[in-house]
Amino acid sequence: DTGVSQDPRHKITKRGQNVTFRCDPISEHNRLYWYRQTLGQGPEFLTYFQNEAQLEKSRLLSDRFSAERPKGSFSTLEIQRTEQGDSAMYLCASSPPTAGGGNEQFFGPGTRLTVL
């Protein structure tokens, strides 16, 4: 399977704990995105990488959230001191190197986080 993969698929944690999610994009894609989706809503943009550079961050990404893409391949999203409001589906997407934003983004299956 050459699609976008995410690990883990489900994570249950207690409030105050740290969690880390991993995303492996499609291999030839240089752009990688993180989104958060809560029940009944569309995905909300969190951050975007082009190769290893983090080019844009949403104001939704508080200082408890950090994302990295150290070698321009896989990416990690860490949430420190989790809160119940962090419970959501965290989606990763990737897209190929094209000019402009009219390109399709390919989404992974998501990581569902539940904070107790």
Next chain:
Amino acid sequence: GDSVTQMEGPVTLSEEAFLTINCTYTATGYPSLFWYVQYPGEGLQLLLKATKADDKGSNKGFEATYRKETTSFHLEKGSVQVSDSAVYFCALVNTGGFKTIFGAGTRLFVKA
């Protein structure tokens, strides 16, 4: 800021009925417009897109036309099937940008 508004669901139709899901957008530039679909238990996938005014995107019998004058990108299908039951998201990417702005989604149920 940029935003997408789509009709609230759920929408329930009988098989072979005509489908319209309304979508309007607000954007400062000249965005590309998309419809994504999420089938039960699956990830988001692109259904169709249009990158400039008057373009028509089409796929799997679904169509949507980029209407700049009404800032709309309504999704239509002439005859829905049970297998079309899913959540449909209208979305935009603005000029020079890469982040996607999504609508809240419209759940479609098709009855046999």
